[in-house]
Amino acid sequence: MKLYGYWRSQATYRVRVAMNLKGITPEDETIDLAKGVQFQPGYRAVNPQSVVPALFDGPGPALTQSLAIMEYLEETHPKPPLLPRDPRDRARVRALALIPIAEIHPLMVPRVRNYVENDLKLGEAARVEWIRHWVGLGLAALETLLAGDPRTGRYCHGDAPTFADICLAGQVIGAQNSDCDVTPYPTVLRIHETCMKLDAFSSAHPRKRPDAPKALAKGP
């Protein structure tokens, strides 16, 4: 498989962790979002939407959207499972995963934060506050749903990682990279730390990616 991504992309992180957990090592191709490579004809031919990730498994066309790709990996490489077996439990895991995917991350992707800062002419401080506001609201929702449900275990659902943990971990990293305070969400933070003990999660950390700026690699 060939994965088009970018070191800082939260959606790429999700797909990479899912592949790591399933023991799949893709060929990597970096699309430098900071340089606008996603808008060049070469990448537009891969994904006309000009966003990452995109995954080729065979001839194509590319698979897109991180959750659609994770479901594809789950269907084609079922072991180890990243969703529980019971439909009701699967619905819970997917619902937890969708809080980062459909509520938090869409408000902090580059095109939106740039629009707030530049197109709306609100400036950098407003952009920072914008991200903090939506990250805080979303992580508070996750915290409530996790802390109040006996199905929460070492991970979001029981004692093995699922889609929900992948999305939670990616969102906490994104929050930390945007200088958001995650300490008010102790269950979220505990699960994030549990995830980071697994090489599948920690080796995919943006800071550790070969295409990340070298100065970042020294962080904790």
Added chain:
Amino acid sequence: MKLYGYWRSQATYRVRVAMNLKGITPEDETIDLAKGVQFQPGYRAVNPQSVVPALFDGPGPALTQSLAIMEYLEETHPKPPLLPRDPRDRARVRALALIPIAEIHPLMVPRVRNYVENDLKLGEAARVEWIRHWVGLGLAALETLLAGDPRTGRYCHGDAPTFADICLAGQVIGAQNSDCDVTPYPTVLRIHETCMKLDAFSSAHPRKRPDAPKALAKGP
């Protein structure tokens, strides 16, 4: 099953159409978002996140997040299928569904549009322009992906409705309700019109819901 929703909610629309297509008639409970009923203790006990829809199938806890609920319905009531059989095709349908779910709709939900209008003090015109901008970008992406792929048929994927059509139809209705011009996206519009010929889609239209303001019911 018991469905908590609101006539204008795009996410509720998705679940309702999926249930209609599968021949499931839920007991309905309206949560009046305009009056803030979602924040009252009664509904918080159903869904601590204070958003709709929420679905009870048996004792609970409630299922939340429209896509997670649709996947649950697909797993527990497989006929008629709302996803194709081949994993690659399923990935395409889910990716198309995720454009409304994770890219367009999150930027136009009440809490975000109210934040733009009131908290950022940008006013009504900026809120309208905000919605138009993101709806336009998202529908343009859908149009490109649909028009450029031979797997597009009468519906988004072949000749039977899937998750992708449900999300497309809900998003077009949402765009129309926000006075966005959808005519630049002919494939999107054609598929929307095809969907609306099915009672499963048209009977779930916000205007036709019993909890909608009566003045709306007369529209086309």
